[in-house]
Amino acid sequence: MKNIVEVKNLTIDFKVRDGVFRAVDNISFNIQNNKTLALVGESGSGKSVTAMSIMQLLPSPQACYEKSSSITFNDKEIIGATKKELLSIRGNIISMVFQEPMTSLNPYHRVGDQITESVLLHTSKSKNEAYDEAIELMKLVEIDDVTRRFKSYPHELSGGQRQRIMIAMALVNKPQLLIADEPTTALDVTIQAQILDLMSKLKKELGMSILFITHDLGLVREFSDQVCVMQNGEIVEKGDTDNVFDNPNHPYTQKLLSAEPKPKTEINNEKSPLIEIQKLDVFYEMPSINFFNKKRFHAVKDISLDIYKNTTIGLVGESGSGKSTLGKAIANLLKFEGKVFFNGKNISKSPKEIKKHIQIVFQDPYGSLSPRMTVGEIVGEGLGVHFKLTKQESESKIDKVLTDVGIELSSKNKYPHEFSGGQRQRIAIARSLIMNPAFMILDEPTSALDRSIQIQVINLLKDIQNEYGLTYLFISHDLKVIRSMSDYIFVMKDGKIVESGKSNDVFEYPKEKYTKKLLAAALRYASD
Secondary structure (H helix, E strand, C coil), X not given: CCEEEEEEEEEEEEEECCEEEEEEEEEEEEEECCCXXXXXXXXXXXXXXXXXXXXXXXXXXXXXXXXXXXXXXCCEECCCCCHHHHHHHECCCEEEECCCHHHHCCCCCXXXXXXXXXXXXXXXXXXXXXXXXXXXXXXXXXXCCHHHHHCCCHHHCCHHHHHHHHHHHHCCCCCCEEEEECXXXXXXXXXXXXXXXXXXXXXXXXXXXXXXXXXXXXXXXXXXXXXXXXXXXXXXXXXXXXXXXXXCCCHHHHXXXXXXXXXXXXXXXXXXXXXXXXXXXXXXXXXXXXXXXXXXXXXXXXXXXXXXXXXXXEXXXXXXXXXXXXXXXXXXXXXXXXXXXXXXXXXXXXHHHHHCCEEEECCCXXXXXXXXXXXXXXXXXXXXXXXXXXXXXXXXXXXXXXXXXXXXXXXXCCCHHHCCHHHHHHHHHHHHHCCCCCEEEEECCCCCCCHHHHHHHHHHHHHHHHHHCCEEEEECCCHXXXXXXXXXXXXXXXXXXXXXXXXXXXXXXXXXXXXXXXXXXXXXXXXX
16 A cells, blocks of 8 residues: 655754754654554653654754655655745645644634634635635534634633634645644543544545544554554554554553553542532623623533532533633632632632632643743742742752652753643643642643553642642543542533532443433443
């Protein structure tokens, strides 16, 4: 079978302050026509750098290739291609879906206009035809309430919805090769399946090839024809997907395949409430031409619940169900109606006093980390606001928490853009942990992490919870991670809590049809 992409002896070095860092070390692989190749490995293994080199998106002269490196697309060399040649390739015959949609979408333009712009840029369609095409693409990637979402800005969408917008833009020109860099990271399990089915369908219909980059090995087995396993910039194992999964030869591959979150066995039955929520509603103002007749979207509807001390509450539901909005309301980061009490104190009446006790780790780490600050400065920023410490005491705390989340101290003076997506998520967790909060809201804290690092972070969060008596609200679409962390489960749909109970009860004996649907998609339970 013909190879659409041939990568030979690819070696990529980055010029850094301390010298030269080798990100990719002499790798070779092929992508066959109308086939899917998965590139898997832990954060920082070189997967995304490899993918970006195919589109020649790496910064120059910081990134440089060795002379023996070669990347050919349809037998044409890409390394060293002219700007005109690259422009004819990017977005036309090769498209890419990036890992973090918030940094790829323009925050000043409505998402519908951005899709329309892509259609106009890459096709000869009129504005009206481009609008119709954008609407169809949004429907294709399962965007709900398309007319309203078309007029939304990126910050008004959930992480999963933003990722779907990015996929729609990538599919505008029906590319020969789609590079999908963690395309389902931010998506709930039911939408994951829909997106992968969609890409599989397009692959067959268009004869399209796919380079699929992910840390979720379950998806790799379902979706990919071939797989390359990367570690420290090298390919340590490759072959047909079934062969690699059934007979892994390299110890690193065996380690990845054995990494799986285990259900929590010791359930905390504590009944002393730390957080009390009473009739909480959140409304968003909707765009309206009529100033006197403004419409509001009811995002969170009449939520009343207690969160007990030293427990972990798992909050699950599909993208757009209101999970993150509820978390932000509890953290007093947006306006809400109703009451939220922390240790008996109304948070809306004493926000400054309570702020250091309630910390939140956001879903998109790159959007929440200042690009102008080093990692050490980011993690230690809150110490100067809420604590009176000497410089030596602050540095000691920063060093400890960075070590706890698996960030090397030699990286303390680097900036966020110098880290992989998974490493940035660990930095975001460290920034919250250093405050020694009583209550932490973890909004998809492991979504950008590969399985082996997920388990390390889960164990870290459990150890810290036991040591300091922390309480967690754990928001995630990954039900295996939720089951590993949670004492109680709350299931959200359309802004409402539709089911709740002890973790084991909800997983073993789900009552609602919606809960059964989520479990069937995530855990392959048989649904009624």
